[in-house]
Amino acid sequence: MPDLKKLPVSDTRAFGGQYLNRRRLYVESEDDDVTVFKQYWFDGLGDALTFIGASGCAQVIKGVKRDRERRIESYGIVDRDSLITGRNEWRLFFEDNDETFRADRPFGPYIHVLPRWEMENYLLHPDVIECYLSDSNGRARRPRAEVLRDLFSTLPPLIPVLAGKLLLRQCGLPQSSLPEKMGREQTVMASTRGVRSIIKEHLREYSDTNSDMSVHLRGLIRRLRRFGESCPKDSLERWLAWIRILDGNHLLNWIFYHAGIKNIDHQDIRFHLAYITRTEGRIDRELTELIEKIALPTI
Numbered sequence: 001m002p003d004l005k006k007l008p009v010s011d012t013r014a015f016g017g018q019y020l021n022r023r024r025l026y027v028e029s030e031d032d033d034v035t036v037f038k039q040y041w042f043d044g045l046g047d048a049l050t051f052i053g054a055s056g057c058a059q060v061i062k063g064v065k066r067d068r069e070r071r072i073e074s075y076g077i078v079d080r081d082s083l084i085t086g087r088n089e090w091r092l093f094f095e096d097n098d099e100t101f102r103a104d105r106p107f108g109p110y111i112h113v114l115p116r117w118e119m120e121n122y123l124l125h126p127d128v129i130e131c132y133l134s135d136s137n138g139r140a141r142r143p144r145a146e147v148l149r150d151l152f153s154t155l156p157p158l159i160p161v162l163a164g165k166l167l168l169r170q171c172g173l174p175q176s177s178l179p180e181k182m183g184r185e186q187t188v189m190a191s192t193r194g195v196r197s198i199i200k201e202h203l204r205e206y207s208d209t210n211s212d213m214s215v216h217l218r219g220l221i222r223r224l225r226r227f228g229e230s231c232p233k234d235s236l237e238r239w240l241a242w243i244r245i246l247d248g249n250h251l252l253n254w255i256f257y258h259a260g261i262k263n264i265d266h267q268d269i270r271f272h273l274a275y276i277t278r279t280e281g282r283i284d285r286e287l288t289e290l291i292e293k294i295a296l297p298t299i
Helices: 009-020 032-041 057-069 080-084 098-103 119-123 126-137 144-154 158-170 188-202 213-226 236-242 248-258 266-279 285-295
Strands: 023-027 049-053 074-078 111-113
Touching: 023 032, 023 057, 023 285, 032 049, 032 119, 032 266, 032 285, 049 285, 057 074, 057 111, 080 111, 119 248, 119 266, 126 144, 126 266, 144 236, 144 248, 158 188, 158 213, 158 248, 188 213, 248 266
Parallel strands: 023 049, 023 074, 074 111
Antiparallel strands: none
């Protein structure tokens, strides 16, 4: 660490503003996550917290470690899917008890794993989705109960696709093998057959895996469906519990496709949803408490 007495006054102020008075919080995306956190959701914490974008989980961990070695107070937050991206934390990834999930710190005490798959999952509160759709279509907003029924009714054919992507990931194969549009116009049964056929083709060379592929796929489908099943049917609680484990980017595209929005500008809709999330007062409470806790000097 440089000797502050030897720095010009301007440099000392800059150094103090960046390191001494603010904590640093690393997030996974260099652009989108920083913009959402810094400009849309937590702009009031600018005097206490500096948001820093990194290129994925590994860089978040590396940045925090480097800062800590220099005695700079730094923290990181990573998405739930970081548990299975280059790692083998499948047990924790499928943990549906929030208390147990939070208690486990696989990346150390200064890295927090978010309980939802990725940033997109925090943009998909039913009130936010309906606000966006009603504005886009120039119609009145529907009651939340009606919105939830629609959301739950569109999801079943998607679950086999997401389970298939997880299976491919477990086998070390690219998830892109399953087309993004797969399942959109299909029944659950047809979607499952399609996923099974594609996976079988890609796993043909793995004789030990191929024979159990259908059983394994059904097991993953059951595990995805299990999230939130203890909550009342078609309830907000069930929706928020379920989307913890679902691929947020795929889910966002799926929802808006079925709402009649075929060609999505992903970055534009993401920032629009982030803005609505703020104005509707739907920023996730647990996420807010975590960010505020990191920003406070008594953490």
